[in-house]
Amino acid sequence: MAEQPAFDVPELKPYPVIPKLVEDTMAHSQPFVAKSDFQEPLGFPGELVDDWQDVAIKKMGELTDRYRSLQVFLDSCVKCGACTDKCHYYLGTTDPKNMPVARQDLFRKVYRRYYTFAGKHMPWLVGAEDLTEEVLDDWYKYFHQCSQCRRCSVYCPYGIDTAEISMAAREVMDSIGKGQKYCNEIIGKVHTIGNNLGLPEPALLDTLEGLEEEIEEDTGVAVKFPLDQKGADILLVTPSADFFAEPHVDGLIGYAKVLHEAGLSWTLSSHASEAANFGMFIGSYENMRKVALRIREAALDLGVKRIVFGECGHAWRVAYSFLNTLAGPFDFLDPQYPVPQHICEVTHGLIQDGKLRLNKSENDDMVLTYHDSCNVARASRMGDIPGGQFEIPRAIIRASCNHFYDMPADTVREATYCCGGGGGLLTDDLIELRVKGALPRMEALQQVVEDHGVTHMAAICAICKSQFAKVLTYYGFQMDQIVSVHQLVSNAIILTGSEQEKEAELSEAA
Amino acid sequence: MDAASLALTFLYYGAALVLVLGLALRIRRYATVPAPLKIPTTPAPTSRTGVVLRMIRELTLFESLFKSNKWIWLFGWMFHFGLLLVLLRHLRYFTDPVWGWVAFLQPYGKYASLMMVIGLLGLWFRRLAVDRVRYISALSDHLMLALLIAIGATGIAMTFAVGTDVVAVKAFFLGLMWFDWQTLPSDPLLYSHLILVALLMLVFPFSKLLHAPGVFFSPTRNQADNPREHRHISAWALKLEKGNG
Numbered sequence: 240m241a242e243q244p245a246f247d248v249p250e251l252k253p254y255p256v257i258p259k260l261v262e263d264t265m266a267h268s269q270p271f272v273a274k275s276d277f278q279e280p281l282g283f284p285g286e287l288v289d290d291w292q293d294v295a296i297k298k299m300g301e302l303t304d305r306y307r308s309l310q311v312f313l314d315s316c317v318k319c320g321a322c323t324d325k326c327h328y329y330l331g332t333t334d335p336k337n338m339p340v341a342r343q344d345l346f347r348k349v350y351r352r353y354y355t356f357a358g359k360h361m362p363w364l365v366g367a368e369d370l371t372e373e374v375l376d377d378w379y380k381y382f383h384q385c386s387q388c389r390r391c392s393v394y395c396p397y398g399i400d401t402a403e404i405s406m407a408a409r410e411v412m413d414s415i416g417k418g419q420k421y422c423n424e425i426i427g428k429v430h431t432i433g434n435n436l437g438l439p440e441p442a443l444l445d446t447l448e449g450l451e452e453e454i455e456e457d458t459g460v461a462v463k464f465p466l467d468q469k470g471a472d473i474l475l476v477t478p479s480a481d482f483f484a485e486p487h488v489d490g491l492i493g494y495a496k497v498l499h500e501a502g503l504s505w506t507l508s509s510h511a512s513e514a515a516n517f518g519m520f521i522g523s524y525e526n527m528r529k530v531a532l533r534i535r536e537a538a539l540d541l542g543v544k545r546i547v548f549g550e551c552g553h554a555w556r557v558a559y560s561f562l563n564t565l566a567g568p569f570d571f572l573d574p575q576y577p578v579p580q581h582i583c584e585v586t587h588g589l590i591q592d593g594k595l596r597l598n599k600s601e602n603d604d605m606v607l608t609y610h611d612s613c614n615v616a617r618a619s620r621m622g623d624i625p626g627g628q629f630e631i632p633r634a635i636i637r638a639s640c641n642h643f644y645d646m647p648a649d650t651v652r653e654a655t656y657c658c659g660g661g662g663g664l665l666t667d668d669l670i671e672l673r674v675k676g677a678l679p680r681m682e683a684l685q686q687v688v689e690d691h692g693v694t695h696m697a698a699i700c701a702i703c704k705s706q707f708a709k710v711l712t713y714y715g716f717q718m719d720q721i722v723s724v725h726q727l728v729s730n731a732i733i734l735t736g737s738e739q740e741k742e743a744e745l746s747e748a749a
Numbered sequence: 750m751d752a753a754s755l756a757l758t759f760l761y762y763g764a765a766l767v768l769v770l771g772l773a774l775r776i777r778r779y780a781t782v783p784a785p786l787k788i789p790t791t792p793a794p795t796s797r798t799g800v801v802l803r804m805i806r807e808l809t810l811f812e813s814l815f816k817s818n819k820w821i822w823l824f825g826w827m828f829h830f831g832l833l834l835v836l837l838r839h840l841r842y843f844t845d846p847v848w849g850w851v852a853f854l855q856p857y858g859k860y861a862s863l864m865m866v867i868g869l870l871g872l873w874f875r876r877l878a879v880d881r882v883r884y885i886s887a888l889s890d891h892l893m894l895a896l897l898i899a900i901g902a903t904g905i906a907m908t909f910a911v912g913t914d915v916v917a918v919k920a921f922f923l924g925l926m927w928f929d930w931q932t933l934p935s936d937p938l939l940y941s942h943l944i945l946v947a948l949l950m951l952v953f954p955f956s957k958l959l960h961a962p963g964v965f966f967s968p969t970r971n972q973a974d975n976p977r978e979h980r981h982i983s984a985w986a987l988k989l990e991k992g993n994g
Contacts, residue, residue, distance in 0.1 A: 260880050305985060307784040308968045314775070315963030318890050319825065320875065320882035321817040335884045344885065356955045357889070365956075366887030392790045394817035396807070396825070397960055398969035400788065524785065524986065560787045563980045577977045617790055620974055625792035653792060 246671045248713045249331055249678045251685045255649075257324040260335040265328075265675075269380045270668045273418035280427045281526055284416035291415040292370050296353050298414045299407075303354070308403040313350045315397045316340060322391040322401075327656045328384050331675035336381045339391035339401040345377050346408050375417070382408040383419060384672055386662035387520065387553075388613035393653055405662070406522030413521055421666035422517045429530050434479035434513035440466075443509055446482050450492060458737040462499040464507065467541065471506035472573075473498070474538050475582070476514045476558075477549025478701035486723045487704050490550050493725025496732050497586050501594050505547070511537035514554035515701065519561075520663030531557065531565040544573035547580045550723060552612035552700030553661065555581060559619040583699060584621050586728060587631045590638050596733040598743060602640035605695040607727070608687050609636055609645065610680065610707075611655035612700035626652075632699055632724055639727040644691040650683035658698075660706030670709075677710045684716070697724045754921070754933045757943060761925055764950040771954025772962060779966040785983035793974035800973050807970060824871030828897075831865025834858045835904070842915075842922045859908055866901040869894055893956065896949060903942035913939045 275285025288294055303310040322339040324330070329337040336342060344366070351358030351367035358367030368374060387402035412418060428437040438446075447464035454462045465471060475498070481491040498505045511533040518527030538546055546569070548558045558579045563569065569578040577584075589595050611629060621627040629652045636643050650656055659676030687693040698704055698721060707721035733739050794800050806812040811829075814822045838858025841847045873894045876882050907913045914934040924931035933939065952958070965971065982990075 257881075260884060304782060305785070307779065307782040307966060308788060310782045311779055311963045311966045311968075315957070315960040315967070317957045317960050318876075318882070318885050318887070319814070319821050319872075320879065320885065321814055321821050323881035323885065325817070335881065338881055338885065340885050363888070364892075365889045389790060392969050394813055396811055396814040396817075397964045398790055398807075398813065398967040400790065400969050403788070525989070528989070560976045563976055564786060564982055564986065567980045567982075579977075618788070620791055620793075625795060625974060628791065653790075 244671070244674065244713065246674075248674055251678075251682050251714060255330075255679070255682060258330065258333040260329075260338075261333045262335055265332045265334040265337065265384060265672065266380065268384060268669065268672050270383050270664070270666055271420040272379075273420040273423040277420060277423040277427055278413070278416060278418050280430060281413070281418075281423055281523070283413045283418055283423070287416045291375070291417075294415050295370055295375075295411050296349070298411045299350060300354065302407045302410065303350070306403065306407065308400065309407050312343070312397075312399040312403055313347050316343060316347065316399055319396065321394050321396060322399075325391045325394050326385075326401075327388075327390070327659060327679045328386070328672065328676045331659070331678035332384075332672070334384075336377065337384055339395075339399075342381055342385055343399070343401055343404045345374070345381055346404050349374060375412075378408050378412060379417060382412070383664060383669065384676075386613070386657045386659065386664055386676070388657035388661055389617040390613065390654070390657065393617060402662070406519070408522075409520070410522035413523065418521070419663065421668070422521050422663040425515075426517050426521070426526055426530065429513055429515075429517070429533070433510055433533060435515050435517070436479045436482070438479060438482060438512065440509040443482065443507075443512060447507070450488070450495070454492060454496070458734050458739060460499070460734045460737045462495050462734070464495055465505065466507045467509050468506035469541050471504045471541060471543055473503055473505035473545045473547050474511070474534075474541060474543040475505050475507055475547050475549060476511055476534055476537075476554075476579075477507070477582075478514045478551040478554055479512055480701040480705060481549055482512075484701070484705060485708065486719070486721060486726055487550075487701055489726035489729060490699075490704075490723030491725075493723065493727075493729030493732075494549060494582050494586075496729055496734060497582075497589065497595065497725070500732060500734055501585075501589050503585075506541060506543070508537035508541060510540065514548050514551045514558065516554060516557040517663055519553060519557055527557065527561070528565045531562055534562070535566040535569075538569075539571065545576045545580065546572065546578055547582055547585055549582050550699040550701065550725060552614040552702060554701075555699075556614040556618040581621050581631075582725065583631050583635055586725070587622070587635055590635065595728075597639050597728070597731040598733055598739065599639060599641045599731055601730045601739075602727050603642070605640065605722070605727075606642040606644070606691060606693045607636060607640055607722075608643070608684065608691075608693045608696050609633055609651070609724075610658065610696050610698045610703060611651050612698060612703050613655060613657045613661055615699060616653055616655045629653075632697075635724055636697055636727060639731040644687050644693055646683040646687050650679065656680045656683070658700070658703040658706040659710060661700075661702050665702050665706055673706060674710050674713045677706070677714070681710075681714045681716075685714075695720050695722050697722050697727060699724050750930060750932045751935070753935060753940070755930070757921075757933060757940070757947075758925060758930050760944070760947050764947040768950040768953050775954055775959060776962050779962060783983035783985060784968045784972070785986050787972055787974075787976040787981050788968050789972040789974050790969040791974055793972070795974050797973055800971055804965070804971060807964065820871070820875060824868045824875070827864045827868030828872065829868075831861040831863075831868060834861035835865060835901075842919045843926065845919070845923060862901055862905050862908065866898055866905065869898045869901065873898070889956065893952075893958075896945060896952075900942060900945045900949065903938055903945065907938055907942065911938060
């Protein structure tokens, strides 16, 4: 069990309820501010600049010149209220500033004041406001209570995506010296070392050797985890959490077993040892690009033919939707394969082609459900047809285990709820927000636990996995009830020449 | 021609100018600000044709709103399609002879005004009654509904109750179009209706009514999901790329 929290954990209700709003319930929630050591390497001022109002307002104008999304979204909202009950943070906290439109309005009211006719001349009429210290405080608090999950954008009649507004607001705040420590420290580590955790090459090598030993002990097969192997066909880029965190590492073992069994030549890179790209969370195109370019550099340096990404939600958004833009063109890679590919696409293809043998009963100790990660669900695709991002992971789970049940339809696929820790909020200084934001997912999980005896929830996102491992316990679940999709594959796969293969042959003979 | 008619004549030229010019400038802005990243809300169509179909569904069926909230969808749809029919019906005041299909729509357009106002009242009721929507409403959000309802109500009163000299109204608007200005009957209801409509035209390019052009430019809806197949790059991003070598 978790230690006694300093806040009330919401109760799991038997059916979803739209709560009455209660103002300022989360007005105390804010992450640590980045010190100059974390600001300056990213090209941001070290601390709040003297003329921050002017700088911020000017930056706002630059961003509306740069991003059509921002410009159109700021103008188009009609305050219809369709999004007001769609955000997990609103549902979990009841704070009205966590309603997507109200969150946007924190930014919009300043935009109106300085950039629209009505707001300049009749601010009282249209709810326009000066950029004051209080407003900046609200920005810092509530734009760090948005996980940029895009659920609101699904339901908006104009497709207004609060993620775009929250990215812009964070970029404005960075530009005046009020950045968030968690994200900016991590981006700095990627720029200097190559991954979020700051794992240098020797540590990486050591970890990978440990994993090789573990698999060999388990199966009797020497599955390798090649690092910086020039001339390999596939560069595997995976979130660095996969190298040590639970249940992430079981997923990494799964990828290695799949690639080994399929006879594919692959390598990890110590230069691009991170799939995550927190540059997106802070809305910084420049930082996002710089992080993404490491992957291009590694691919060129190692002379690979394909790039494959491991299980990570926002990383897959950046990879699938942005990599070609940020670090392309990838005309030096094998044109037969999409750039990049998701490990689930690779595994699914191999299952389809009959190249993997999976013993589903190896996972009979679990009854599974699947959590669609927000960025995979609403900001990317897998395979050739829209919606492949929902079908392919489920097909892999079904091929790997006997017992699978989906959570209620309004909580999965494009309607999926964020885990509560995405968008650069996976930090202990925001634990209350994370716990409360997980409420809608926890309620959906509770339902399939009761209806179908579900014991485990699988996911394909490093943030989701870390977040659930932490918050599940607050709701009376166990931290190990969250698993990696490739962990299921890893359990079920029968490697050629393994102990499991011999057992299977014996039981068949008997 | 009396002074009131003359004032209204100039009001309409002014309102039309503001509406057309204001919208044109705004549309130019939406069209020229770059969209540097592929951000369609997925699952999204993978082809241009698919995108066109998605946009048509959004514009005619309010697909996303339907997924979201059936009450807002119902009232919003009633208002917008009521308004569309009403506007089309009003083409009879600007065409001579009246086009056949406009004449055909006449009875439907008349009753559509009721649907329109019922939708608006429903939306206003929600804005006042639902705590979440009340919280996000500014004064302008209420006034916009009041303005539209007042336009609808004055129109309905003239159509169904007291009537007005529609022949003279038509002469007035044709006169506006052909610079052959005519006198408008001095009917207070008619004047109210027309002044409110002019007001709506004047605020259009400076208000949330910009959602009308905005929806066509929303990247989450109008982009095709094909970033792996086609490299999407904006001019400023390309410049950034060149600068860094």
